[in-house]
Amino acid sequence: MFSGPEEEIYQEHILEHYEDPYHRGHCPRATHAHEEDNPLCGDFIHVELHIDPQGVVREAYFDGEGCCISQAAASMLMEQIEGKTVQEVEQFRAEDMLRLFGVRLTPNRQKCCLLSWKVVQQALYSPLQQKDRDGSAARRSPGQDASSAPSPAPEPPTKDAP
Amino acid sequence: MTTADTVPLDPQQVRQDFPILHRLVHEKFPLVYLDNAATTQRPRQVIQSIVQTSEQHYANVHRGIHTLSEQSTELYESARRKVQQFLNAAWPEEIIFTRGTTESINLVARSWGDANTGPGDEILLTEMEHHANLVPWHQLAARTGVQLRFIPLRDDGQLDLEQLERLLSPRTRLVAVSAMSNVLGTVPPLERIVQAARSAGALVLVDAAQWVPHRPTDVQAWDADFVAFSGHKMLGPSGVGVLYGRRELLERMPPFLGGGGMIRRVTLQGFEPAEIPARFEAGTPPIVAAIGLGVAIDYLRQFSWEDIQAHELRLTRLAHELLEQIPGLRILGPAPENKGGIVSFVFRRIHAHDVAYLLDRHGVAVRAGHHCAMPLHKRYGVGASTRASFYLYNTEEEVHRLAEALDQVRQFFRQ
Ligand SMILES: Cc1ncc(COP(=O)(O)O)c(C=O)c1O
Numbered sequence: 001m002f003s004g005p006e007e008e009i010y011q012e013h014i015l016e017h018y019e020d021p022y023h024r025g026h027c028p029r030a031t032h033a034h035e036e037d038n039p040l041c042g043d044f045i046h047v048e049l050h051i052d053p054q055g056v057v058r059e060a061y062f063d064g065e066g067c068c069i070s071q072a073a074a075s076m077l078m079e080q081i082e083g084k085t086v087q088e089v090e091q092f093r094a095e096d097m098l099r100l101f102g103v104r105l106t107p108n109r110q111k112c113c114l115l116s117w118k119v120v121q122q123a124l125y126s127p128l129q130q131k132d133r134d135g136s137a138a139r140r141s142p143g144q145d146a147s148s149a150p151s152p153a154p155e156p157p158t159k160d161a162p
Numbered sequence: 163m164t165t166a167d168t169v170p171l172d173p174q175q176v177r178q179d180f181p182i183l184h185r186l187v188h189e190k191f192p193l194v195y196l197d198n199a200a201t202t203q204r205p206r207q208v209i210q211s212i213v214q215t216s217e218q219h220y221a222n223v224h225r226g227i228h229t230l231s232e233q234s235t236e237l238y239e240s241a242r243r244k245v246q247q248f249l250n251a252a253w254p255e256e257i258i259f260t261r262g263t264t265e266s267i268n269l270v271a272r273s274w275g276d277a278n279t280g281p282g283d284e285i286l287l288t289e290m291e292h293h294a295n296l297v298p299w300h301q302l303a304a305r306t307g308v309q310l311r312f313i314p315l316r317d318d319g320q321l322d323l324e325q326l327e328r329l330l331s332p333r334t335r336l337v338a339v340s341a342m343s344n345v346l347g348t349v350p351p352l353e354r355i356v357q358a359a360r361s362a363g364a365l366v367l368v369d370a371a372q373w374v375p376h377r378p379t380d381v382q383a384w385d386a387d388f389v390a391f392s393g394h395k396m397l398g399p400s401g402v403g404v405l406y407g408r409r410e411l412l413e414r415m416p417p418f419l420g421g422g423g424m425i426r427r428v429t430l431q432g433f434e435p436a437e438i439p440a441r442f443e444a445g446t447p448p449i450v451a452a453i454g455l456g457v458a459i460d461y462l463r464q465f466s467w468e469d470i471q472a473h474e475l476r477l478t479r480l481a482h483e484l485l486e487q488i489p490g491l492r493i494l495g496p497a498p499e500n501k502g503g504i505v506s507f508v509f510r511r512i513h514a515h516d517v518a519y520l521l522d523r524h525g526v527a528v529r530a531g532h533h534c535a536m537p538l539h540k541r542y543g544v545g546a547s548t549r550a551s552f553y554l555y556n557t558e559e560e561v562h563r564l565a566e567a568l569d570q571v572r573q574f575f576r577q
Contacts, residue, residue: 009519010574019576042515042531042546065545067515068575112515 009103014072021075027061034123035064038115043070047078047119055086062116069109073101074116086124092117171469176555179205179461183555191525194560199344199372199504199551200529201394204458208397211457215450223449224423224440238449241456242439245404248459249389250380253409258442259452262403263371264294266390267338269405269418269442270367271298274388277416279335281307286329286337286364288313288321289541292344293534295369299338308335315541319346319495323354330362337366341373345535345549346495347478347504349373356385365411371395375553376474376502378467381406393451398458402451405442412438419444470554474503477552477561481505484565490577491568494542503552506533512575514546520574521548524567 027033027048035046043066050059060078064071080100081089097117098110105113177183182203187193195203215237221230223238239254246254260266275298279285285299289312299310311329314322330337337359342349352368359366367388370379374389375396381389387408394400407415417424417435421444426434435441462470478498482505485491490510495501509517518530529549532539539545550564 010516015575044545065513067513067519069515 009105009109010068011103014068014101014103017072017075018068021062021071023059023061023078024063024075025061026063027059029059030061031128032123032126033128034119034126036115036119036122038066038070038111043067043112043115045070045074045116045119047074047116047123049120049123051086051124057081057084057086057089060120062119064116066115067112069101069105069112070115073097073113076100077116077120081120089120089124168466168469169464171465171473171554173473173555173557176205177557179207180555181206181209187525187527188523194524194526194563196550196552196556196560196564197527197529198375198553198556199395199533199549201400202375202397202553203555204397204399204454205461207461208399208454208457211454212399212450215453220450222446234449237453237456238447241452244456244459248379248463249374249404249406250382251406252382255438256406256409256412258405258407258412258439259447260390260403260405260442261401261448262392262394263292263369263390264392264403266388266403266405267294267367267369268298270388270390270407271302273415273418273442274365274411275299275302275308275336276305279306279308282333283308283335284311284331284333285309286311286313286334286359288339288350289315290321290343290346290348290535290538291338291340292369292371293536294371295338295340295367296537309333313339315538319343319348320500321348321350323351326355326358330358330364332363334359334362334364337364338369339366340369340371342370342376342502342504343495343535343538344372344504345506345533345538345547347372347501347506348496349377349501352384352386360385372502372504375462376470387411393455393458396455396458397461398455399448399451402448402455404455407438409438412442415442417441417444421445423447465554473554474552475499477556477558478503478505480558480561481550481552481564484561485568488565488569488572490572494544494547504549505551506547506549508544508547509572509577511577512571514548516575517548517568517571520571521564521567524563524570526564526567528564 027050029050030048031051032049037044045062045064048061049057052058060081062074062078094114097114101113180203183193185193219230219233219237221234223235225231242254242257245257251257285308287310302308303310313325313329316322339355341352356366365387368386370389370391374391389406392403424436424441424444426436475498482498485493485507492508494506514530518528521528531546533549
């Protein structure tokens with residue numbers, strides 16, 4: 001069985017977020033949304049936020065596909081930013097994200113961890129059109145046609161190296 | 163290619179020639195190297211060749227009058243002749259040293275493609291191609307307006323050759339196809355494809371990166387026009403590869419890269435290109451690596467292809483047998499009898515990246531991702547897969563270690 005220090009990156013709190021993520025799904029009152037993939041490892045994250053007129057992130061949801069690290073990090077981040085102001089979320093830097101994750105990662109896997117953080121930073125400035133709201137805040141599942149995505153859509157999860 | 167003077171393949175004996183196979187990973191796990199489709203390890207003989215060339219003979223080729231340059235040139239040209247014999251090519255001039263498969267295919271796309279394709283022409287590829295046999299053609303299409311068409315993959319991992327005749331037409335200028343898929347291990351019937359291409363009047367390029375290291379190659383029997391492969395996937399150094407091209411074609415093709423070595427004469431007004439193969443080897447070539455590739459060929463030729471293929475099939479069968487018992491694991495592609503020594507698989511609900519990470523923690527090196535074949539993965543509806551690929555130095559015990567580690571991955575993620 002895998003145990004002990006070899007598996008340090010798959011600590012219990014990370015596996016819990018991976019297996020039982022916080023707010024994976026669709027934000028019913030989404031006002032902002034963004035998605036991106038990580039060309040190195042193929043992870044893919046879509047984020048939907050409900051930001052109220054006072055500039056507070058009321059709700060944060062994510063969806064996506066990818067490795068344990070990227071998905072667990074997204075779950076932690078959703079929990080972290082709810083109730084924060086847009087300004088506070090902006091001030092939450094990459095270092096803060098890595099600290100929140102709580103496990104030392106190699107540079108390659110830091111990118112997995114930071115993917116959802118990057119998507120959130122972009123989402124703050126990606127308001128949905130009125131017509132996209134109310135249920136159709138376009139969330140793209142990987143199999144779906146790119147034309148239904150809200151923003152210039154990246155291709156589905158990819159991972160490329162020579 | 164004679165088999166009379168070969169020695170029987172004994173993997174344990176072979177392993178003695180590969181120093182790296184004896185190292186530990188994470189300080190305690192013996193390395194289980196199953197990433198051979200990405201790149202292979204080098205035997206002591208190749209490593210010694212690199213050292214010996216560097217210590218004794220190294221200088222630039224085709225340039226100097228001094229002793230070292232003459233020796234380097236002789237070693238470099240004798241490596242070319244070894245490749246020629248290895249492929250059963252008619253002429254040494256048909257062997258062009260490149261940096262690898264990728265550059266070889268780009269050379270054809272740039273040189274032959276730019277001069278010979280235009281709007282209304284078509285190039286026929288397949289849905290299983292490596293990006294190296296896809297992107298150069300996309301780039302060519304953007305330059306000349308040639309259209310790309312694709313032989314589809316069937317659900318069982320074989321090409322749908324029922325479509326072949328329908329897809330070929332007098333507009334088809336080139337058929338470019340892998341001899342062995344780097345993801346599924348699929349080995350399409352080249353003879354049938356070449357014949358159909360010939361009847362349509364099209365040329366044929368074979369991406370043989372995964373084939374040449376594992377199966378006998380006879381470019382004349384194939385009747386192929388271009389064949390591309392890499393040294394680093396066949397026990398040789400990285401940084402060198404080969405483009406075989408039919409002499410009549412190469413002689414009519416314009417140069418690819420411009421610079422020293424590829425010219426006959428240069429004036430301020432222009433240049434006159436050199437004869438083949440120099441015309442396509444601009445700049446200082448990968449001298450030490452090409453000589454090392456010649457030694458890798460000598461090494462491989464000690465064994466019979468029958469032995470190598472039988473050994474890889476034994477490992478592939480065992481891998482299928484063991485992996486099929488792991489709940490939630492699905493192997494992509496054909497049965498072992500119908501493919502090369504490549505086993506790609508997906509786990510329900512465990513990402514390939516996590517699989518590869520945990521296998522590495524036990525010293526098992528595999529590849530995870532889309533293996534530079536995104537359209538293929540899309541065809542089967544998977545984002546990423548994990549791939550184990552075998553070579554002559556792998557053992558049945560290593561396959562068992564892979565299977566055991568995979569079962570632990572499954573338990574770790576509570577599947
Ligand atoms: C089928 C196939 N074609 C092309 C390539 C590209 O080879 P290289 O990276 O050596 O240029 C590879 C190896 O990755 C391959 O497996």
